[in-house]
Amino acid sequence: MADINNFLALMLQLSVPIVLGALCGTIAERGGIILLGVEGLMLIGAFAGVAGSFFTGSAFAGAVISVLAGAFAGWLYALFCLKWKAQQSVVGVGINLFASGITAVMLKAIWHTEGMSDSVEAFSSFTVPGLSKIPVIGALFYEQSPYLYLMILITAAAWILFYRTKYGLRYRAIGDQPYAVQTCGVPVNRYRYIAMMASGAIAGLAGSYLSLAQNNLFVTDMVAGRGFMGLAANIFGGWNPIGSLGAGMVFAVAQATRFYLTDFEIPSQIVQMLPYVVTLLILLFVGKRVKGPEALGKLVD
Amino acid sequence: MEAIKMTGIVKCFGRVRANDGIDFTVNEQEIHCLLGENGTGKSTLMNILFGLYHQDEGEIFIHGKKAAISNPNDAYELGIGMVHQHFMLVNQLTVLENIIMGKEPGGLFLNKKKCEEQVSGLVEKFGFKINLQEKVENLSVGMRQRVEILKTLYRGADIVILDEPTAVLTPQEVDELFKILRQLKKDGKTIVFITHKLNETMALSDRITVLRKGKVVCRCNTSETDEKELAAKMVGRSVETVITKKGQIRGGVVMELKNVRLLKKAQETVSLTVHAGEILGIAGVDGNGQQELEALIIGNKKMKEGSLLINGTEARKMSVKERKKLGIGYIPSDRHKNAMIADFSIAENFLLGYQDKPQYNSHGFINYANLRKDAQEQADRFETKLAGLDQPIGQLSGGNQQKIILGRETSHDPSFMLVAQPVRGLDIGAIEKVHRTLLELKEQGKAILLISAELSDIMNLSDRIAVLYEGRVSALFENGEYTKEEIGLFMTGKSAGGKNS
8 A cells, every 4th residue: 555655646746847837838828829838937947946045045935936937937938929929839949948048057157067056955845644644645645745735726726717717718718719809808918928927937836846846956957848748738638727637647657657667677768768658649649639729829919 | 860970081001091081970770781892991990980990080979979999898888899700709618608708797706697697688688599508619600690799789789880791691591680680770779781792781771881992982871772873883883793694505424523421420422413514503601511522622632432533534532633634623712722822923823733734844944935925815814903924913902813813724724613612702893704704614615613602603603503511412403493592491401302402
């Protein structure tokens, strides 16, 4: 039983950045903006978190700074897409490249090193005695960080906002038929700016999880495809917050399995490949069946 | 009192004066038709009234009060609602959600019950038959239009503008729409009806304003005018609105389509034959398999079952190029996507699809001398207005583009013409030319398959008419055997019931 809980706990730990990344995609793309830049936004968040913690000496302050940095990057992203009308996929790729470059440069500027920052104050995982012994559910309380509960909270909040409020109704409609919503007198671009900032903030949070909860330092390009995995999970989950949560868990299983396969005589390269292969396969088989927002990439004046 | 009064409206797009000093008034509680050809500034004028555009000059008065309308919200505040030509609906949402969008009752959280109460009150008051919980994507075009009208009413509009509302409707749906509009008028609403169709104008309106080239050319009461006068005002010269067909000399089978499935959900396959010297018209509401029929015959879509014979040769597995070599001339429904490259010159566009012809080919290089000679010849034959063969085709009007394409596709002596939506977006003059050309081709003994959403075109030109409904032929008959209303019934799914199918 302990084995199952260990595995599930590991899966939950690994799911946090992927699910949060998927939520970024869901939040931005439900409103019609193609968000290929999750990876870059997360990287910016990861760096800002470590830098924040380094200068303030507090992991919590670091996390807050990563959220603010992510929101700012999301706002910039939105400016490029909405105000200057740049091609959205190109902006996404641009943000990813920019993030990789700027974090490496800043790393050098602050710590005078390459590849890795100094260690900083980070969150430590905690185990709730007793509760963690409950089969299956106990995994939720075994070596987890506050991020896990925040992730569940954000997922629920996003779902309620999307499907139970009038702003959610309008926002979902914007992703399918922005002109229709504009004609109803709803300021489409204002909704999109806010969504992009929220999306950026969540990406920043996801990044800080990698650098302040899973690690206690920043490593160049440490996001390592989790942003793209999140995007894939968003598609797999049908552009729905709950779907993103579920799909993110599936990817996390693939990630967690990786750690258990090391005992067998499988070349480590193949084991390392697993989550990415699963991503590809899922996109191949499920990707074409789910229907995304109809107006992805379409702008209004 | 006047519900709407617009004076001296000027609106320029670049160098084009879309509205050139227009005075437009509509009385309260009347149905007013704004008549004019495509591109004469009707929609521009109404978009100004609805706050989507801003006039460069001129003033607007609503119920006698001067109004500044800078966005649709302002328009709604003044009681103006608009139903656009392209519906502004969100397909994945329900009818109810679409109607309340942007003006949801209650606070942050949606209260489904409250919404439903408010909207169903309206639905009953005006006698709309509609299911509020249905998703919009499952609705027919006519029903979607009702949702649009309900949207304006829900927002408290007492002036309702409809932009070309009948373009996509079956004759029955048009009747229903007219009933609804008359009911609205009775309830005190003012209706502005934008159209280019003369018969509808005569049937529905109280008063008419005719626009030509951005100016008002006629204002009159409907009871004091007739179709012929209006047509002359619209075009600026007298036009023959109905072209008479000559008797038919039907030859052998040129195109034969056997057991082809148009839509996945279709219950039956489709078989059609077109003979030399006849026009087979395909009637039907858009989206019932017309696009698939077109793509399957020309080869843009793979034919999984059935067979296609062109002049007796099996073409099912052939590429588009091979099929065209069998003698197919093709006028695509989507001109901009499938018939031309907007930024290329007229001469280059004339080559499109015929680049292998020996006369345009000298040792692998394009023979521009021959190409320009032929292109000029065809352009002259169709009286195309152009600055020169090197002008990008995208700069021409839709009518002139279509003439170039007609010239190209008919100049290589095809035996079978696949003609889809040939007059979509054209003005009356160009429509007349297209119609004449098709009848000429028929007299020359070409076999023509004519797919068109305009029922009147189909009825005026075709020798036989097949009606498509949900991917099957719901009726097939000789022209003249059925009335417009009967064809309309088949278009909405009445089965052929043993008649000539």
